[in-house]
Amino acid sequence: MTGQLTTSLLYLDGVSVSFDGFKALNELSLEIAHGEMRAIIGPNGAGKTTMMDVITGKTRPDEGSVLFDGSADLTALDEAAIAELGIGRKFQRPTVFEGHTVEDNLALALRAPRTVFATLLHRTRTAERERIDTLLETIRLTDKRGERAANLSHGQKQWLEIGMLLAQEPKLLLVDEPAAGMTDAETEQTAILLKDIARTQSVVVVEHDMVFVRALGVKVTVLHEGSVLAEGMLDHVSADPRVIEVYLGR
Numbered sequence: 001m002t003g004q005l006t007t008s009l010l011y012l013d014g015v016s017v018s019f020d021g022f023k024a025l026n027e028l029s030l031e032i033a034h035g036e037m038r039a040i041i042g043p044n045g046a047g048k049t050t051m052m053d054v055i056t057g058k059t060r061p062d063e064g065s066v067l068f069d070g071s072a073d074l075t076a077l078d079e080a081a082i083a084e085l086g087i088g089r090k091f092q093r094p095t096v097f098e099g100h101t102v103e104d105n106l107a108l109a110l111r112a113p114r115t116v117f118a119t120l121l122h123r124t125r126t127a128e129r130e131r132i133d134t135l136l137e138t139i140r141l142t143d144k145r146g147e148r149a150a151n152l153s154h155g156q157k158q159w160l161e162i163g164m165l166l167a168q169e170p171k172l173l174l175v176d177e178p179a180a181g182m183t184d185a186e187t188e189q190t191a192i193l194l195k196d197i198a199r200t201q202s203v204v205v206v207e208h209d210m211v212f213v214r215a216l217g218v219k220v221t222v223l224h225e226g227s228v229l230a231e232g233m234l235d236h237v238s239a240d241p242r243v244i245e246v247y248l249g250r
């Protein structure tokens with residue numbers, strides 16, 4: 001690591017990834033500011049998942065720079081080291097401990113190191129309890145604290161998993177299609193929840209649901225064929241003829 005190279009929290013420049021000669025990412029450049037929430041949209045195969053995989057170290061780019069928090073070169077780090085730097089990823093399907101209560105799920109996440117190599121944090125019971133109370137409020141599950149996770153709705157499981165990621169205090173939270181499979185009411189609640197979270201953490205949300213993206217009310221990046229096609233507020237990008245052609249007008 002060298003000195004400060006960028007003021008952005010996340011900086012991608014000229015990132016390319018090829019699978020058997022097919023460019024899933026094609027000189028992708030993108031910057032996420034400290035404290036920003038960004039929505040990423042784009043048609044199937046646009047490269048959204050591959051972009052998340054590059055940021056989290058699951059896939060190594062063939063070319064380009066990926067910098068985190070000013071200077072950390074993510075292309076040189078493995079997944080565990082990247083998680084330890086403070087990048088949390090929420091996959092589409094919830095993966096909570098079904099047999100445990102909501103509270104125990106959060107307690108386990110609080111006690112777990114970000115990686116197996118990290119030093120275990122020793123927290124007092126009171127501090128842990130207060131932290132769990134705050135997390136439960138954030139994820140709107142205070143009245144479900146004693147409920148087994150298995151009994152939660154799909155949307156509530158998604159919120160619980162978001163809470164488990166927040167327990168690790170990431171600087172950047174990557175969220176993959178949170179609204180998929182949710183009821184309209186849950187989708188609306190999830191937009192509010194993510195906006196709350198974005199007051200203290202940067203968030204990148206990949207999403208297909210335009211009602212949800214509109215509710216987030218943040219800058220949108222449209223990916224197409226592995227590059228940025230358009231960027232701006234949803235009304236702005238959805239009026240762009242190129243976007244209409246490749247995506248919204250399908």
Ligand SMILES: Nc1ncnc2c1ncn2[C@@H]1O[C@H](COP(=O)(O)OP(=O)(O)OP(=O)(O)O)[C@@H](O)[C@H]1O
Binds near residue numbers: 019024042049
């Ligand atoms: N491991 C892989 N091997 C070969 N091709 C891949 C691999 N991963 C992704 N691709 C291809 O790269 C392109 C981009 O895929 P990616 O999953 O990143 O798109 P996406 O925008 O997330 O799409 P979706 O909205 O369908 O999830 C697709 O054409 C996909 O088939």
